[in-house]
Amino acid sequence: MKKERTRTLTRTVTLSDRTCPICRKRFEGWGKQQFCSKLCSNKAAYARHAEAYRAHRREKYHAEKKVAAGKK
Numbered sequence: 001m002k003k004e005r006t007r008t009l010t011r012t013v014t015l016s017d018r019t020c021p022i023c024r025k026r027f028e029g030w031g032k033q034q035f036c037s038k039l040c041s042n043k044a045a046y047a048r049h050a051e052a053y054r055a056h057r058r059e060k061y062h063a064e065k066k067v068a069a070g071k072k
């Protein structure tokens with residue numbers, strides 16, 4: 001059986017006005033927060049590795065094409 005507990009945590013954080021570099025939305029962030037949402041931080045992470053992702057996809061595409069050609 002899973003027990004759940006609600007924890008109340010009071011923390012004082014300094015919020016500051018920031019602009020999300022991905023969607024240009026203004027939001028209040030704290031600490032090292034750079035993006036307005038998880039979605040934007042994911043997008044940024046993707047963009048940072050975009051070339052690696054593309055290279056990987058390209059490789060896969062060619063490998064699949066080869067297999068398809070071999071079937072003929």
Ligand SMILES: [Zn+2]
Nearest residue numbers: 020023036040
């Ligand atoms: Zn954003």
